[in-house]
Amino acid sequence: MMTAPAAVTIAQPAGADFIRSQRAVWASLPMSLTAGSDKAPMIAVDGKSPAWLETLAGAIRPGVAGVLLVRPAAGPPARDIRAVAEAAASAGMAVVVETAWASNPAVAQLARAIAGRLPDITLIDSVARVPGDHRGAWADIVLDQVILLRAVTGPLEAVRFAAQDVHGYTVDGVRGASTVAMAAVRSAVSTPIARLAAYGATAEAHLLVPAGSTAAPAAACIVDRAGATVQPTWYETTSRTSWRRLILAVSETSAESVLDLPDLADDTEFVAAITGSWRT
Amino acid sequence: MTAPLGVGILGAGPVTQAIHLPTLARLPDMFRVTVVMDVDAQVTSSVAARAGAESAQSVQAVLDHPGVDVVAICSPHQFHAEQVAAICASGKRGILCEKPLATSREEAESIATAVAASGIPLIVGAMHAYDPGWLAAFEACADRLDTAHTIRSTIVLPFNDRFENWATEIASRPAPPAPAGPLDVHARAERIRGLVLGLSIHDLPLVRTLAPKLDRVNYAEFVTPFGGVISLTAAGRRVDLLAFMRPVWQPDWRLEIWGDDWSLAVFFTPSYVHAGSASATIRDSYGERHIAAAACNGYEGEWRELHDVVSGAADPRYPLRDLVDDLTFASDIADGAASAMLGGGPR
Numbered sequence: 001m002m003t004a005p006a007a008v009t010i011a012q013p014a015g016a017d018f019i020r021s022q023r024a025v026w027a028s029l030p031m032s033l034t035a036g037s038d039k040a041p042m043i044a045v046d047g048k049s050p051a052w053l054e055t056l057a058g059a060i061r062p063g064v065a066g067v068l069l070v071r072p073a074a075g076p077p078a079r080d081i082r083a084v085a086e087a088a089a090s091a092g093m094a095v096v097v098e099t100a101w102a103s104n105p106a107v108a109q110l111a112r113a114i115a116g117r118l119p120d121i122t123l124i125d126s127v128a129r130v131p132g133d134h135r136g137a138w139a140d141i142v143l144d145q146v147i148l149l150r151a152v153t154g155p156l157e158a159v160r161f162a163a164q165d166v167h168g169y170t171v172d173g174v175r176g177a178s179t180v181a182m183a184a185v186r187s188a189v190s191t192p193i194a195r196l197a198a199y200g201a202t203a204e205a206h207l208l209v210p211a212g213s214t215a216a217p218a219a220a221c222i223v224d225r226a227g228a229t230v231q232p233t234w235y236e237t238t239s240r241t242s243w244r245r246l247i248l249a250v251s252e253t254s255a256e257s258v259l260d261l262p263d264l265a266d267d268t269e270f271v272a273a274i275t276g277s278w279r280t
Numbered sequence: 281m282t283a284p285l286g287v288g289i290l291g292a293g294p295v296t297q298a299i300h301l302p303t304l305a306r307l308p309d310m311f312r313v314t315v316v317m318d319v320d321a322q323v324t325s326s327v328a329a330r331a332g333a334e335s336a337q338s339v340q341a342v343l344d345h346p347g348v349d350v351v352a353i354c355s356p357h358q359f360h361a362e363q364v365a366a367i368c369a370s371g372k373r374g375i376l377c378e379k380p381l382a383t384s385r386e387e388a389e390s391i392a393t394a395v396a397a398s399g400i401p402l403i404v405g406a407m408h409a410y411d412p413g414w415l416a417a418f419e420a421c422a423d424r425l426d427t428a429h430t431i432r433s434t435i436v437l438p439f440n441d442r443f444e445n446w447a448t449e450i451a452s453r454p455a456p457p458a459p460a461g462p463l464d465v466h467a468r469a470e471r472i473r474g475l476v477l478g479l480s481i482h483d484l485p486l487v488r489t490l491a492p493k494l495d496r497v498n499y500a501e502f503v504t505p506f507g508g509v510i511s512l513t514a515a516g517r518r519v520d521l522l523a524f525m526r527p528v529w530q531p532d533w534r535l536e537i538w539g540d541d542w543s544l545a546v547f548f549t550p551s552y553v554h555a556g557s558a559s560a561t562i563r564d565s566y567g568e569r570h571i572a573a574a575a576c577n578g579y580e581g582e583w584r585e586l587h588d589v590v591s592g593a594a595d596p597r598y599p600l601r602d603l604v605d606d607l608t609f610a611s612d613i614a615d616g617a618a619s620a621m622l623g624g625g626p627r
Contacts, residue, residue, distance in 0.1 A: 123503045123524055127432065132540065161499035163511055163518060167429040167538070170511045170520055172499045179501050181509040183520055185430045188541040189563040197532075199436070204528055223530045 006247065007036025011055050014046035018070065021213060025239040032247050041065040042246065047072030056095075057084045066094040066250040068242055074139035078269035085261035094249035097260035098242035100144040100211040101194040102151035105234040105241040106218035110207055111152050113222060113231060118200035124153055124180045126196040130168070132188030138169055141184050143271045144211075145194060149180070150263060152207065153198050156180060156270055164278040171274055213237060284312040285373070285590060288342040290363055291354035292318035292327040293454065294440065295378060298447035298552045300352055301331050303579040310587040314347040326451040339363060343370040350374035350590060357477065361387035368398035374590040376582060378405040380477045381607045388607040395600055401589040403582055403596070404603050408548060409485045410581030412574040413558030417546050418489070420562055420571065427539040428490045428517060433483045435523040436532040443552035468502040469618040475508045476614035479523045482551075483535050484613065485598075485606040490537060491515040494609060497616030510617050521613075541565055549577070
């Protein structure tokens with residue numbers, strides 16, 4: 001039986017590009033979403049808008065079933081994010097956080113494929129390539145990269161050292177028994193891509209994730225003694241994938257309670273520790 | 281045509297067997313292996329026989345051999361300085377010394393003194409420094425390399441025996457070290473030193489052409505079974521070194537260099553395999569340019585260089601001071617990495 005598409009709206013403030021891109025994504029889910037009024041049960045929050053956390057907090061109100069927080073900038077303290085997370089949980093509201101790389105559909109696919117197959121990762125290596133016109137804060141890139149690592153291999157646990165200059169950063173850390181090498185570099189000729197490799201004793205995962213707004217697929221493969229298994233390509237934008245997650249979370253048939261905010265708070269705390277130790 | 285140069289080889293281990301003998305076999309107009317020396321008589325005899333050479337058990341026997349024009353040092357690192365000095369005193373015509381040239385700055389300086397006094401040409405077996413793919417990329421980017429701001433060396437390989445066995449039939453190889461239990465920080469620091477001088481060193485001469493002086497090692501950690509992560513700053517540039525050997529088969533050996541409006545990625549083959557040169561990709565505002573792999577690899581490049589320099593056909597590509605500075609650079613990184621791990625902080 002067909003059901004009517006759910007109404008969705010955009011919380012203000014939001015940038016013009018953000019509004020345009022969200023409407024384009026909704027148009028790609030015409031049976032599930034339709035632009036609605038301010039009373040719509042699903043809301044998109046522009047994570048690059050000033051004071052996005054206050055905007056998100058304002059979206060937690062009766063009648064709202066789910067919020068998609070899109071590409072949040074680093075900055076709000078972890079404790080404030082946790083407070084909003086608790087309010088959302090109390091309200092029974094789903095909050096999906098979309099980030100540049102981790103929300104690519106290939107990432108969850110790879111994470112499922114390696115679950116249980118890489119129990120003994122000793123080295124995690126990740127490089128983010130940032131285009132030359134990137135003028136955002138490096139902390140935003142670190143946050144996206146930390147969230148990507150969490151999505152594939154689990155959360156980082158400690159920071160060992162960070163070096164940073166105007167061209168990028170190097171962060172070294174640990175996750176359990178794994179050493180983590182994480183870097184970013186800005187160059188005019190770079191396409192925005194994150195590379196990640198997780199090396200286990202008998203198998204390893206390799207991932208190349210584009211960060212653009214297109215549906216260009218990530219490349220993911222698992223290498224073990226038998227060879228290399230390429231994961232299926234997935235031509236869907238991260239935004240569309242994120243909206244589908246939210247739709248599923250708020251649907252009556254979903255038993256899953258989706259609340260990405262506690263992880264975002266933890267990762268924010270981690271990033272604050274990293275950027276706090278930067279020196280040039 | 282002049283007669284091939286007679287080659288004496290010190291050390292008959294896997295590097296001699298899988299790298300130098302196959303390479304020299306491809307250069308019969310330039311070289312003829314005359315004598316192979318190793319302390320293990322059985323191995324020496326077997327390895328020398330496959331090259332149609334004599335076998336010897338002492339360095340002096342090689343130096344006294346009238347058919348030896350040039351000497352390749354493929355012995356353990358700690359013998360290099362002493363053996364270079366002995367060759368310099370022997371009146372031989374040239375030296376190819378496997379990397380690392382020495383194990384310390386002091387040893388390197390003593391080598392420089394001996395080599396300079398003798399006037400004998402010295403080539404260090406840093407094969408990537410002679411790799412046609414790297415040299416083509418270097419030339420293509422020569423006018424912009426001084427604007428590089430970020431350098432990343434990634435050396436992820438399976439263990440050597442996988443590749444040695446495809447290059448030759450190994451007569452004997454050293455027993456693998458016993459599996460290590462948990463390592464304390466001192467043991468890890470010592471191993472990271474060995475990692476720099478044994479694995480990372482392959483690309484450090486290339487890194488030094490872009491970032492000639494170590495400012496500090498920011499971070500270092502050893503990774504089992506044999507690998508490590510080292511972050512450093514050199515000549516104001518951010519340099520990341522990642523080196524890792526593990527049982528999984530897939531190699532990934534690349535040197536990536538970024539400037540504000542260009543980038544260069546050089547992709548090397550594994551050691552031992554004689555699979556041609558590196559390939560490279562250059563990106564700039566005009567687009568993307570690929571440098572295809574050549575059939576000639578860096579091992580051949582080393583030996584061709586030695587032949588041309590000894591025969592007077594060319595000047596050395598890398599002057600003696602460069603070779604010493606390469607070793608000093610590597611040694612400083614090794615020391616700095618160990619120090620950083622031991623809690624000395626950035627150095």
